[in-house]
Amino acid sequence: xxxxxxxxxxxxxxxxxxxxxxxxxxxxxxxxxxxxxxxxxxxxxxxxxxxxxxxxxxxxxxxxxxxxxxxxxxxxxxxxxxxxxxxxxxxxxxxxxxxxxxxxxxxxxxxxxxxxxxxxxxxxxxxxxxxxxxxxxxxxxxxxxxxxxxxxxxxxxxxxxxxxxxxxxxx
Amino acid sequence: xxxxxxxxxxxxxxxxxxxxxxxxxxxxxxxxxxxxxxxxxxxxxxxxxxxxxxxxxxxxxxxxxxxxxxxxxxxxxxxxxxxxxxxxxxxxxxxxxxxxxxxxxxxxxxxxxxxxxxxxxxxxxxxxxxxxxxxxxxxxxxxxxxxxxxxxxxxxxxxxxxxxxxxxxxx
Numbered sequence: 001x002x003x004x005x006x007x008x009x010x011x012x013x014x015x016x017x018x019x020x021x022x023x024x025x026x027x028x029x030x031x032x033x034x035x036x037x038x039x040x041x042x043x044x045x046x047x048x049x050x051x052x053x054x055x056x057x058x059x060x061x062x063x064x065x066x067x068x069x070x071x072x073x074x075x076x077x078x079x080x081x082x083x084x085x086x087x088x089x090x091x092x093x094x095x096x097x098x099x100x101x102x103x104x105x106x107x108x109x110x111x112x113x114x115x116x117x118x119x120x121x122x123x124x125x126x127x128x129x130x131x132x133x134x135x136x137x138x139x140x141x142x143x144x145x146x147x148x149x150x151x152x153x154x155x156x157x158x159x160x161x162x163x164x165x166x167x168x169x170x171x
Numbered sequence: 172x173x174x175x176x177x178x179x180x181x182x183x184x185x186x187x188x189x190x191x192x193x194x195x196x197x198x199x200x201x202x203x204x205x206x207x208x209x210x211x212x213x214x215x216x217x218x219x220x221x222x223x224x225x226x227x228x229x230x231x232x233x234x235x236x237x238x239x240x241x242x243x244x245x246x247x248x249x250x251x252x253x254x255x256x257x258x259x260x261x262x263x264x265x266x267x268x269x270x271x272x273x274x275x276x277x278x279x280x281x282x283x284x285x286x287x288x289x290x291x292x293x294x295x296x297x298x299x300x301x302x303x304x305x306x307x308x309x310x311x312x313x314x315x316x317x318x319x320x321x322x323x324x325x326x327x328x329x330x331x332x333x334x335x336x337x338x339x340x341x342x
Contacts (some may be wrong), residue, residue: 006273010216018207018248019237019240019244019245019247019248020233020237020248021229021232021233021234021236021249022233023232023234024232024233026320027300027304027305027323028178028210028304028307028308028311028316028319028320028323029210029211029214029225029300029303029304030229031320031323031324031327032203032206032208032210032323033206033211033225034250034327035203035238035321035324035326035327036203036204037206037250037327038325038328038329039199039200039203039329040200040204041224041329042329043200048287049239054200058192058195058201061192061193061194061195062191062192062195063188064194065191065193066190067192069190073190074190076190077190077191077192078192078232079205079208091269108318110326112189129198131199131202132200133198133199135329136326137197137199139324139325139326139328139329140325140326142254144318144322145199147315147318147322148199148265148319148322149196149197149199149202149313149317151315151319152199152202152205152206152324153196153202153205153206154208154310154311155210155307155311156202156205156206156208156209157209157310158210158212158213158306158310166290
């Protein structure tokens with residue numbers, strides 16, 4: 001129950017004990033989701049200034065690092081479904097941040113590149129990400145960052161082990 | 172890039188180095204999302220047998236532990252938006268797993284209860300969750316479970332600190 005200062009709500013909260021979500025707080029699966037939602041709320045809020053969502057940030061990052069790759073290559077590396085990915089690139093292209101060019105080796109597919117505006121947006125986003133990550137590191141404790149990343153990579157690898165080459169590795 | 176045994180794809184993979192997702196693998200925010208997606212893929216697959224999604228499992232759990240609470244109380248405890256929550260309860264009610272009854276103290280709101288079928292479904296789901304969690308614990312190492320939960324609670328609390336009473340606590 002949320003109390004935002006309205007007196008009637010305060011009285012109701014005093015009468016009724018808080019709802020207990022019980023064993024959910026002990027489930028890795030559930031807590032992963034709660035942590036991810038909390039962290040992404042901050043990212044959505046910060047990125048709104050550039051008009052970009054977290055998934056679009058990850059796509060801009062991968063295109064910047066691998067210019068000229070095809071849609072299906074980038075989508076697979078990020079584990080994004082083909083249809084969702086096409087819509088995502090459409091949106092980046094409409095906004096002038098990324099562009100599709102004919103792929104030199106395969107005329108049926110499109111090679112992805114960032115525009116200058118896309119590169120500038122990514123520089124701004126990276127500064128925001130640095131701040132967001134610093135905030136998380138403060139919350140978990142500086143010496144726990146690598147531990148957490150290692151554990152998350154092991155859980156994420158569940159997917160990797162079935163579908164894609166192992167590509168995680170903490171740098 | 173996915174290689175599923177088609178020779179042309181194998182040749183393409185040999186020619187082209189893997190797409191490098193770069194610094195994303197070092198971001199807590201990004202790796203939280205990848206881990207959460209991987210873990211939820213397994214949960215979706217398991218829960219499909221009962222026809223329930225992970226969010227519905229969490230709602231059934233909280234109603235079972237707090238019978239008679241109102242929709243807004245349960246929604247707030249789980250951090251689910253009101254409109255999404257109403258649709259979620261509609262679906263559980265249609266399928267005979269949960270029901271709304273008039274709330275004794277407030278006739279405008281509905282008290283949530285599980286049906287016998289809902290209680291039986293939850294027992295099956297809990298057995299599946301035990302197996303899923305055991306699989307995660309095997310991947311991260313048995314002695315790392317509490318460390319991981321503690322770190323996830325700290326990240327999830329970011330949300331809690333602004334909006335809701337602190338309710339995490341590893342049992």
